[in-house]
Amino acid sequence: MSDEHTRVQEFFTARAAGWDARFRGDGPAYAAAVGRLGLHEGDTVLDAGCGTGRALPALRAVVGPRGTVLGVDLTSAMLAAAVRAGRDGEGRLLLADVTRLPLRDGVLDAVFAAGLIAHLPRPEVNLEELARVVRPGGRLALFHPIGRAALAARQGRQLTADDLRTEPNLRGLLGGSGWRMTSYTDEGTLFLVLAVRRG
Template sequence: MTANAPDTADGGQAVGDLAATRRFFGPLAASWEQPGQPDEALIDWAVSVIGVRPGDVALDVGCGTGRAQPALRAAIGPHGRVVGLDVTEEMLRTAASHGRGRMADLVLADVCRLPVTDGCVDVVFAGGVLPHLWEPALAVAEFRRVCRPHATLAVFHPLSRLQLIEVHSGLDAQDHLLAPRRLTALLGAAGWHTTQVLDLPDRFLAVASTSAAARAGRPTR
């Protein structure tokens, strides 16, 4: 597995899109985590639901300040590997200031063009990232490329889909990226088999597998 910062001047999202993302999220990095946020408990729940195992290799894509990394590291243990990837340098610097660099490798990278070799990842944790991407289909295809057989993808958000729609006004509830039919189709086109979609009042979690066996309810790992 390699995890080095790539040149994002071609491929993946357009350079202008990446620049816009950096301009938006960079100034927010220092205040991204606030006391009393419920995210930590919700992330712990999501990691437990998806069944991360000791020794797994996990990618925390669009990791921001690395809020998922304590839970992923605790589940994976000392013999696994956690890699946090984000396109915004300020977010990664803030993650490091919170000690996340001791839990994960922090890599500046475009999630639509992962600097990771094929077939080496067990878990992709995509927390709050897909709705922010210009080309989410490219991202989920990249997630599939780097995964081993029987790997797991978690599409997570610490808000429900309806709460997200309220935050981002003007979105159609049925056409929102996280609407179950649309998300299942998006993942399916990239070779993912959606096993469950949990759209709860205060959180959203969709789980998918690289294995078709998951469709029949058989163990996927």
Template sequence: GRDGAVIAADLTPEMLAQARPQAAAARAALVLADARKLPFADASADALFAAGLINHLPDPEAGLGELARVTRTGGLLVLFHPSGRAALAARHGRTLTQDEPLSAGPLQRSTTATGWRLAAYDDAVDHFFALAVRC
């Protein structure tokens, strides 16, 4: 909306450099930040979009907790990847297991434990999508 802002955060300057042209076109701010310790106030975000984030966190539950900290009650968290978990595992030469952070059971448990309600889960061949609502 007119009063809102879009902020893109990443841990690496290289990824922010790649995002700079799109961020400028979208009038989005770029912030160098660790998703486990975000430089934002409590309950300051209405929605978060995390593309490919959870599998890169050493402690996914701690990361989800930090995302919950900065999201207002009723706010949304979209977890997305442009390929499904099976395709991603195959591309990296590994076998998909049911105990991975983005498997349905573990993701349900970790979102619940960190203040989210998992509202949608879709692990398709060509994408991964989960939607959680901040409790």
């Protein structure tokens, strides 16, 4: 396991128990973002880096009982918190690395990824891995419940032009890894980038 993977595991393991309480008001933002992903009843969707599974109820509500919802996370403590919250009833939870997914090519209709982009060790290669498991025409949502400026303020840092999440940077990154960006929203209460898997 790489140093970056170990750092991510340590960071989230230390915070897993209090994660939901810390971000208690984010549910409506998750539901709204999932609503913009373009899912249909019966679709198969992955929550990549699902954490405590906060997106799983909204994903299940859209794909319905005939759909398939998967939640993948690198940190067992976060998945344990998802189980304690009862979210394992909304989808299948897998302890796995999103940079090497245990899924066949093209099996997904969509990927939802909340807060994931900042934790990818090799973003272009890792976004290619997400593209691998999504069918052509399938969709990707990169989401955060607050925008870049609010997140930077929360973390005590300044926004810079080399921020991975700027529109030009993400457009190029996605374009080079099998995706086409279709929309970019960066507001105080929402960061949401939508992309389509190229054929």
